[in-house]
Amino acid sequence: MNEYKYVTFREEEGVARLVLNRPEALNALHVDTLAEIIHALDRVRDEETVRVLLLTGAGRAFSSGADLTSGGPSKDSGSKLEDYYNPILERLFALPVPFITAVNGPAVGAGCALALAGDIVLAAREAYFLQAFVNIGLIPDAGTTWILPRQIGRARAQAMMMLGERIPAETAAQWGMVYKVVDQDALAAESQALAMRFARGPTRAYALIRQGIRYSLDHTLTETLAAERNSQRLAGVTQDFAEGVAAFRQKRPAAFTGR
Numbered sequence: 001m002n003e004y005k006y007v008t009f010r011e012e013e014g015v016a017r018l019v020l021n022r023p024e025a026l027n028a029l030h031v032d033t034l035a036e037i038i039h040a041l042d043r044v045r046d047e048e049t050v051r052v053l054l055l056t057g058a059g060r061a062f063s064s065g066a067d068l069t070s071g072g073p074s075k076d077s078g079s080k081l082e083d084y085y086n087p088i089l090e091r092l093f094a095l096p097v098p099f100i101t102a103v104n105g106p107a108v109g110a111g112c113a114l115a116l117a118g119d120i121v122l123a124a125r126e127a128y129f130l131q132a133f134v135n136i137g138l139i140p141d142a143g144t145t146w147i148l149p150r151q152i153g154r155a156r157a158q159a160m161m162m163l164g165e166r167i168p169a170e171t172a173a174q175w176g177m178v179y180k181v182v183d184q185d186a187l188a189a190e191s192q193a194l195a196m197r198f199a200r201g202p203t204r205a206y207a208l209i210r211q212g213i214r215y216s217l218d219h220t221l222t223e224t225l226a227a228e229r230n231s232q233r234l235a236g237v238t239q240d241f242a243e244g245v246a247a248f249r250q251k252r253p254a255a256f257t258g259r
Helices: 031-046 079-094 110-116 144-152 154-163 169-175 184-199 202-216 219-235 240-247
Strands: 007-012 015-020 052-059 099-103 121-126 129-132 180-182
Touching: 015 031, 015 184, 031 110, 052 184, 099 110, 099 184, 110 121, 110 129, 110 144, 121 129, 121 169, 121 184, 121 219, 129 169, 144 154, 169 180, 180 184, 202 219, 202 240
Parallel strands: 015 052, 052 099, 099 121, 121 180
Antiparallel strands: 007 015
């Protein structure tokens, strides 16, 4: 039974499926939604049964971004970032399991940031990505100024953020924002199949890969080589490594347990 009001969270066979569930508001993000996301992410982090997280939206949108219709004006537009958005992005990048986003429709503003935070981003052909902040006199937030330049380079990232124009899914794939574009009616099945693949994979290795990539973005080659050496030491003592080697020698598929 779902214990949340604005998202749904279901775990099955190691796959945690988190759905933004305000379709009547295009899954706009208000503080109650954000609080539920944080709670769900803490469950993924703390419950050892989860081996992959899949995030998508209900209805025709992934997320239209911050809900501008809820709450009154604030003297500090950054307070919600500190209290909600920043903790969510920190949690997403620190997850001990792979993170997939299935972008089923428009991903706007902070919703765009959530979509692009995925390790693997699948997008419906009809989806688009929009950095709309400049259109209301704000700056991109929720990690966008960190994520986008690293994904698509300064020139495209700056144009996307300063022009506030839609980027269709096909263009997003060409630019490197999206791993794969699929037909709308195939998105759910494709994302679920990918999630099941991760749920049956070497979870500890996935976690170390995630950590290594994030570390390398802000460190030198020498520092990254040292980090790789340490991560390989940790991966080399897992049960999954032993199983992988045994399966290779016996010419059979590996049966990873995530340990």
